[in-house]
Amino acid sequence: xxxxxxxxxxxLLIRNVRPMGSPGGPAVDVRVQDGRIAEVGPALxxxxxxxxxxxxxxxxxxxxxxxxxxxxxxxxxxDWYRNEVGTNLTDKIDNERAFRHASGHDAAAQSKVLAKAxxxxxxxxxxxxxxxxxxxxLRHLEGTLRTRExxxxxxxxxxxxxxxSGLLGRSGTAELLxxxxxxxxxxxxxLDPCAIDGDPVKSLDVLFGIAHKHQRPLDIxxxxxxxxxxxxxxxILQRTKALGMQGKVAISHGFCLGDVGEREREALLARMAKxxxxxxxxxxxxxxxxxxxxxxxxxxxxxxxxxxxxxTWSPYGNPDMLERAMIIxxxxxxxxDDELEVALDTVTHSGARGCGFEQYxxxxxxxxxxxxxxxxxxxxxxxxxxxxRLVVSGxxxxxxxxxxxxxxxxx
Amino acid sequence: xxxxxxxxxxxLLIRNVRPMGSPGGPAVDVRVQDGRIAEVGPALxxxxxxxxxxxxxxxxxxxxxxxxxxxxxxxxxxDWYRNEVGTNLTDKIDNERAFRHASGHDAAAQSKVLAKAxxxxxxxxxxxxxxxxxxxxLRHLEGTLRTRExxxxxxxxxxxxxxxSGLLGRSGTAELLxxxxxxxxxxxxxLDPCAIDGDPVKSLDVLFGIAHKHQRPLDIxxxxxxxxxxxxxxxILQRTKALGMQGKVAISHGFCLGDVGEREREALLARMAKxxxxxxxxxxxxxxxxxxxxxxxxxxxxxxxxxxxxxTWSPYGNPDMLERAMIIxxxxxxxxDDELEVALDTVTHSGARGCGFEQYxxxxxxxxxxxxxxxxxxxxxxxxxxxxRLVVSGxxxxxxxxxxxxxxxxx
Numbered sequence: 001x002x003x004x005x006x007x008x009x010x011x012l013l014i015r016n017v018r019p020m021g022s023p024g025g026p027a028v029d030v031r032v033q034d035g036r037i038a039e040v041g042p043a044l045x046x047x048x049x050x051x052x053x054x055x056x057x058x059x060x061x062x063x064x065x066x067x068x069x070x071x072x073x074x075x076x077x078x079d080w081y082r083n084e085v086g087t088n089l090t091d092k093i094d095n096e097r098a099f100r101h102a103s104g105h106d107a108a109a110q111s112k113v114l115a116k117a118x119x120x121x122x123x124x125x126x127x128x129x130x131x132x133x134x135x136x137x138l139r140h141l142e143g144t145l146r147t148r149e150x151x152x153x154x155x156x157x158x159x160x161x162x163x164x165s166g167l168l169g170r171s172g173t174a175e176l177l178x179x180x181x182x183x184x185x186x187x188x189x190x191l192d193p194c195a196i197d198g199d200p201v202k203s204l205d206v207l208f209g210i211a212h213k214h215q216r217p218l219d220i221x222x223x224x225x226x227x228x229x230x231x232x233x234x235x236i237l238q239r240t241k242a243l244g245m246q247g248k249v250a251i252s253h254g255f256c257l258g259d260v261g262e263r264e265r266e267a268l269l270a271r272m273a274k275x276x277x278x279x280x281x282x283x284x285x286x287x288x289x290x291x292x293x294x295x296x297x298x299x300x301x302x303x304x305x306x307x308x309x310x311x312t313w314s315p316y317g318n319p320d321m322l323e324r325a326m327i328i329x330x331x332x333x334x335x336x337d338d339e340l341e342v343a344l345d346t347v348t349h350s351g352a353r354g355c356g357f358e359q360y361x362x363x364x365x366x367x368x369x370x371x372x373x374x375x376x377x378x379x380x381x382x383x384x385x386x387x388x389r390l391v392v393s394g395x396x397x398x399x400x401x402x403x404x405x406x407x408x409x410x411x
Numbered sequence: 412x413x414x415x416x417x418x419x420x421x422x423l424l425i426r427n428v429r430p431m432g433s434p435g436g437p438a439v440d441v442r443v444q445d446g447r448i449a450e451v452g453p454a455l456x457x458x459x460x461x462x463x464x465x466x467x468x469x470x471x472x473x474x475x476x477x478x479x480x481x482x483x484x485x486x487x488x489x490d491w492y493r494n495e496v497g498t499n500l501t502d503k504i505d506n507e508r509a510f511r512h513a514s515g516h517d518a519a520a521q522s523k524v525l526a527k528a529x530x531x532x533x534x535x536x537x538x539x540x541x542x543x544x545x546x547x548x549l550r551h552l553e554g555t556l557r558t559r560e561x562x563x564x565x566x567x568x569x570x571x572x573x574x575x576s577g578l579l580g581r582s583g584t585a586e587l588l589x590x591x592x593x594x595x596x597x598x599x600x601x602l603d604p605c606a607i608d609g610d611p612v613k614s615l616d617v618l619f620g621i622a623h624k625h626q627r628p629l630d631i632x633x634x635x636x637x638x639x640x641x642x643x644x645x646x647i648l649q650r651t652k653a654l655g656m657q658g659k660v661a662i663s664h665g666f667c668l669g670d671v672g673e674r675e676r677e678a679l680l681a682r683m684a685k686x687x688x689x690x691x692x693x694x695x696x697x698x699x700x701x702x703x704x705x706x707x708x709x710x711x712x713x714x715x716x717x718x719x720x721x722x723t724w725s726p727y728g729n730p731d732m733l734e735r736a737m738i739i740x741x742x743x744x745x746x747x748d749d750e751l752e753v754a755l756d757t758v759t760h761s762g763a764r765g766c767g768f769e770q771y772x773x774x775x776x777x778x779x780x781x782x783x784x785x786x787x788x789x790x791x792x793x794x795x796x797x798x799x800r801l802v803v804s805g806x807x808x809x810x811x812x813x814x815x816x817x818x819x820x821x822x
Binding site: 079080082083084085283284285286287310313314315316326327329330331332333335336337338340375376377379380383 | 490491493494495496694695696697698721724725726727737738740741742743744746747748749751786787788790791794
């Protein structure tokens with residue numbers, strides 16, 4: 001390779017910021033080179049022609065991580081959807097499929113709108129579950145694949161092929177999931193093997209079979225409460241071990257871990273920790289949830305996510321992962337500053353680790369995904385959710401004051 | 412009285428707004444005269460020299476109501492307070508008293524900062540609990556009385572004289588509460604007669620005695636869980652009836668109503684409804700709470716409030732009552748549009764009724780307390796919490812785009 005002139009666009013110096021609040025420490029500078037963090041320290045030298053951003057003493061966070069959402073379902077930015085849906089899980093599933101069939105919901109356009117809204121608020125990596133069923137076929141996957149491709153340079157998107165209408169109930173779903181992984185879905189999704197599929201052993205055998213064939217990770221939505229959920233979880237852990245899928249399985253929701261007694265819970269958590277099975281929570285305020293601090297103490301990684309955002313299921317949710325961290329904090333009554341740092345961790349480091357996003361964090365060598373906010377401490381950033389003063393993704397300034405740069409908005 | 416020229420400052424015409432979203436209906440105009448709503452209807456005539464505000468088809472809400480906060484405790488706008496407090500209720504009480512003693516916390520200044528932040532976000536009426544104890548004496552009451560006076564024209568503030576450190580434990584507290592009501596506190600507060608005071612009969616007899624003497628309403632913070640809380644609640648209802656205080660008693664929190672069995676709960680709710688005892692909730696996501704819809708069905712008014720906002724107790728809370736409505740919605744899993752209208756009701760009509768604020772609501776004759784937001788529906792206003800485009804209090808424009816008018820900021 002011949003020597004090249006340094007490209008000023010590939011370097012950046014951010015002056016005067018406080019990584020994670022730098023409790024008691026001085027402000028530092030961050031030098032970015034070729035999309036990575038090159039150097040972090042006080043008063044760094046700026047190579048000639050390096051663009052400089054003045055951080056103004058702001059709090060520096062790593063890019064935020066959304067661990068569980070549904071970009072393809074959202075009606076973000078659309079006319080208000082009047083929710084008159086019934087209360088059962090199957091009401092919501094059937095209502096959505098019917099709505100989609102009637103409206104021709106555009107998963108490509110909507111997933112891009114919401115992914116960009118996430119990016120403007122500092123989320124540089126996210127995992128999204130994409131509906132695959134015998135009615136919509138692979139249309140949602142094709143749409144979100146387009147979004148992933150369009151935003152590839154500025155956002156890392158993991159696609160989970162997700163059988164929202166169940167795996168066994170509609171013949172042909174397993175084949176569609178198999179095809180989804182061949183087409184580029186990163187992860188295979190699962191759903192309530194007892195409550196929805198009605199045959200947990202068969203359901204999980206089919207599911208693990210597809211994942212194992214493609215050597216892809218699993219992310220299983222386990223809403224089942226109490227003893228039923230614990231039973232399913234046991235079957236999942238058995239198969240994780242038998243198929244050597246340690247470190248490749250995520251349990252989303254896992255409400256049952258908030259229901260069962262402490263002894264049963266501790267035994268399940270110990271097995272999860274040993275098998276590297278992680279837990280994803282939206283920390284819903286109206287349901288029992290896995291106890292966050294007990295899970296962490298047992299060695300289980302817990303990551304945070306919105307679940308659906310403004311869709312036919314629910315009007316709630318927001319592409320602001322600091323708000324999700326706040327809701328996690330409220331749900332678990334995390335009031336002390338050190339506890340609020342745990343809430344943030346679920347949407348930063350644990351989020352990245354749980355999803356398998358690499359080169360993550362505020363140290364040299366990692367991808368330069370950076371968020372600046374005006375806050376004195378991490379705890380304040382979580383409860384106040386300040387405007388994102390600057391968002392950098394892969395070394396590139398993508399948003400200022402919560403608004404995407406025009407060239408990013410145009411992607 | 413002689414005839415006077417009309418004062419243009421006392422009239423206002425707001426064009427093109429949708430009261431509560433006007434589902435299916437046309438936009439209307441609202442004419443304000445002498446601080447009251449004079450007329451609501453399509454294409455109203457504007458009397459000469461009447462200032463006109465263009466509403467742009469925005470959603471019109473009545474002024475928001477905060478039913479339970481602690482303006483005097485807040486550190487809103489101050490340097491971040493690092494929370495390292497223990498988990499017991501008494502840890503938090505003792506920590507706060509010690510912090511206050513050491514820091515000389517300025518209740519007058521802080522209560523005004525937070526009250527104005529509430530106003531900028533559309534809260535035109537609020538009830539705040541003011542600490543009265545033998546260490547701080549009446550200092551917090553004096554401070555909040557000053558704030559109430561300073562903001563009298565633009566915000567209705569009810570002050571509750573509240574024995575945060577207990578009524579019986581520190582000799583002299585009852586006398587301070589008595590003095591507080593004589594000084595101008597509107598309501599008498601109470602606190603956990605079993606768990607904090609340790610002598611529920613004596614505690615409630617003293618408390619009701621002071622309220623009855625001054626003929627003032629009561630607002631009792633009942634954190635006590637399960638059977639203990641239900642026992643205290645029974646004692647409260649007995650005294651409400653015996654002293655003829657129907658319609659004058661509020662129970663804040665009332666967590667016990669989320670714990671006890673359905674039959675016991677229904678019996679308590681029926682008595683509350685009959686005695687006009689209302690329930691105030693912050694809908695904490697980490698605790699059991701009174702079931703909102705069951706309470707309403709039983710005829711009990713339920714109103715919403717933040718509880719403390721960014722103080723030594725908790726870093727959470729926000730002077731945005733739409734955000735509180737959202738948290739209430741999340742806590743009670745209110746997803747349908749008609750359910751989200753209930754969430755809003757807790758911080759509007761039920762809030763006003765529960766606190767006894769009069770002349771409330773969007774019909775002619777009522778105080779012109781108006782909030783405009785860009786939202787298609789009430790449900791959207793709750794989940795999206797849009798910028799307050801215009802806030803009118805007592806007929807006067809007090810804030811635009813979430814920012815107080817300079818003359819109001821200067822109060």
